[in-house]
Amino acid sequence: MAKTVKPTKGDLLFIKVKAILVTGSEGSGEGNIHNIVVFSNNREHMVIPSRFFNSLRSTVERVMSSINNHDQRFTIDTALKDDENLCDDFSSMGLSIAIGIEASLNEWKETWENAWEEWCFTGEVKDSQGVIGGIGGARAKLESAIEVNKIRYIMLPSENRQEIINWISKKEDLNYEENFSKNVSVSNAGKSQSFFGRLWSLSTRDTFLWFALIIWVLSIAYLPMRYLFWDNVQSLRRGDSHITINLPVKNPKTVRKRLLSSGFTLDQIKEIPLLRMSKRLTKINQTGRVMIINRNGDIEFEITNSRDLTLILSYICGVYIVLFSATLVLLALRRESVDIVPNSLDINYDSVRLIDKNREIIFVDNIKQAVSIVKSKIYLTSSF
Amino acid sequence: MLNQEDIKIDLEALKEARKGGLPIADWRDTALKLFYKLCNNGEEGSCDLSKTLSKELAIECMAELDSYFNIFSFVDDGEKRKWQKLSSQLRVIYSS
Numbered sequence: 001m002a003k004t005v006k007p008t009k010g011d012l013l014f015i016k017v018k019a020i021l022v023t024g025s026e027g028s029g030e031g032n033i034h035n036i037v038v039f040s041n042n043r044e045h046m047v048i049p050s051r052f053f054n055s056l057r058s059t060v061e062r063v064m065s066s067i068n069n070h071d072q073r074f075t076i077d078t079a080l081k082d083d084e085n086l087c088d089d090f091s092s093m094g095l096s097i098a099i100g101i102e103a104s105l106n107e108w109k110e111t112w113e114n115a116w117e118e119w120c121f122t123g124e125v126k127d128s129q130g131v132i133g134g135i136g137g138a139r140a141k142l143e144s145a146i147e148v149n150k151i152r153y154i155m156l157p158s159e160n161r162q163e164i165i166n167w168i169s170k171k172e173d174l175n176y177e178e179n180f181s182k183n184v185s186v187s188n189a190g191k192s193q194s195f196f197g198r199l200w201s202l203s204t205r206d207t208f209l210w211f212a213l214i215i216w217v218l219s220i221a222y223l224p225m226r227y228l229f230w231d232n233v234q235s236l237r238r239g240d241s242h243i244t245i246n247l248p249v250k251n252p253k254t255v256r257k258r259l260l261s262s263g264f265t266l267d268q269i270k271e272i273p274l275l276r277m278s279k280r281l282t283k284i285n286q287t288g289r290v291m292i293i294n295r296n297g298d299i300e301f302e303i304t305n306s307r308d309l310t311l312i313l314s315y316i317c318g319v320y321i322v323l324f325s326a327t328l329v330l331l332a333l334r335r336e337s338v339d340i341v342p343n344s345l346d347i348n349y350d351s352v353r354l355i356d357k358n359r360e361i362i363f364v365d366n367i368k369q370a371v372s373i374v375k376s377k378i379y380l381t382s383s384f
Numbered sequence: 385m386l387n388q389e390d391i392k393i394d395l396e397a398l399k400e401a402r403k404g405g406l407p408i409a410d411w412r413d414t415a416l417k418l419f420y421k422l423c424n425n426g427e428e429g430s431c432d433l434s435k436t437l438s439k440e441l442a443i444e445c446m447a448e449l450d451s452y453f454n455i456f457s458f459v460d461d462g463e464k465r466k467w468q469k470l471s472s473q474l475r476v477i478y479s480s
Contacts, residue, residue, distance in 0.1 A: 014439055014478055037479050039443050048443075050451040075447050077475065081468075 019096035031144030038100030066130030095123030130367035134159030219317035
């Protein structure tokens with residue numbers, strides 16, 4: 001069974017979008033689907049083939065203005081060859097370019113990578129507000145898009161809606177239903193990753209975070225070892241029966257119990273004059289630790305100061321655990337707010353569903369609305 | 385054998401020459417140097433461009449050479465055929 005190759009971050013810079021163009025003369029032209037590539041290059045706008053640059057420059061600039069981003073630059077491969085018989089107007093490629101640019105700049109590009117083949121677009125970006133205007137040859141474009149098996153969603157300008165409905169209604173072989181001002185009925189539940197899923201994907205995003213996660217796990221393992229089982233660790237190392245008590249001693253009874261459980265006999269504990277010792281140690285306000293060692297029946301004391309490296313390391317680990325956890329939780333909560341699909345009230349749209357063909361023709365007025373619909377649909381599809 | 389670092393250097397030189405404008409000869413020289421380096425290696429049986437060029441490098445070569453041929457056109461049909469073949473290879477690399 002073939003493995004699905006997960007796209008890398010570098011691959012995701014190459015956004016693919018299906019655009020529909022009409023080739024041939026006006027009135028007798030045929031629709032063609034072109035898989036255009038939108039690549040964020042950070043330097044200057046470029047178009048392939050470059051002879052279409054002037055035709056598409058204003059489109060790209062309008063898209064960038066509509067999303068209020070004037071810093072990013074793109075290379076757009078229209079997938080048109082020099083020797084193709086083309087019409088002169090490429091402005092209808094605007095909606096496809098807008099979707100490609102939006103996908104390049106947003107979090108949903110990975111989801112788009114798996115969904116792009118089901119979508120095709122045509123529409124002109126008319127101004128810097130992102131208004132989508134009507135296009136010529138809409139029927140020829142729609143006819144070609146319907147015939148492509150993989151395409152499920154065809155997005156067209158609202159201005160062409162009546163023309164398209166008139167055409168469909170005359171086609172006897174097309175069984176359809178119209179939906180007016182339809183909301184995207186999407187429930188947020190189950191569409192985005194769970195909170196713990198987001199935590200995991202954040203903490204394993206790259207090598208650095210993997211390293212940070214491993215240190216976090218080691219820190220969590222170290223803290224209880226340092227505070228609860230330190231005597232056992234020390235005993236392993238030294239071979240003597242001993243316990244370590246933090247100073248000043250606050251509860252002599254607990255110390256007595258710990259001595260008994262560590263192998264000190266009752267006689268030895270009596271010889272220690274524990275209570276007096278404890279009072280003394282409490283009174284002198286000594287800080288740090290005292291190690292009580294049973295060396296072949298002789299009791300020895302070893303006082304160490306509070307600048308013990310293992311103790312300092314435990315403080316560092318504690319701070320690191322808190323900071324790393326807090327950062328991850330905050331990032332996961334922030335990503336949740338980004339992943340949430342926009343409120344369905346904001347994405348009203350008219351559509352026509354071709355029942356037998358399993359295609360949905362969606363009519364849009366502006367880029368923002370188009371992007372919201374795409375996001376909603378691809379998240380809905382990816383959740384199943 | 386095609387070397388990715390060499391291609392990067394030639395590509396940067398071509399970009400600089402294009403942006404520099406004059407003298408035009410610089411643009412022509414740097415473009416043809418990159419073009420023939422890619423063509424010759426692409427035709428060799430031992431060299432698969434997709435194994436040598438990254439997606440990013442492929443689309444940048446495509447954009448720069450396409451821009452050059454759009455301005456200067458082709459010397460002859462042979463050059464045109466070579467470009468058509470090379471551009472198809474480059475497109476496959478970055479659109480796969």
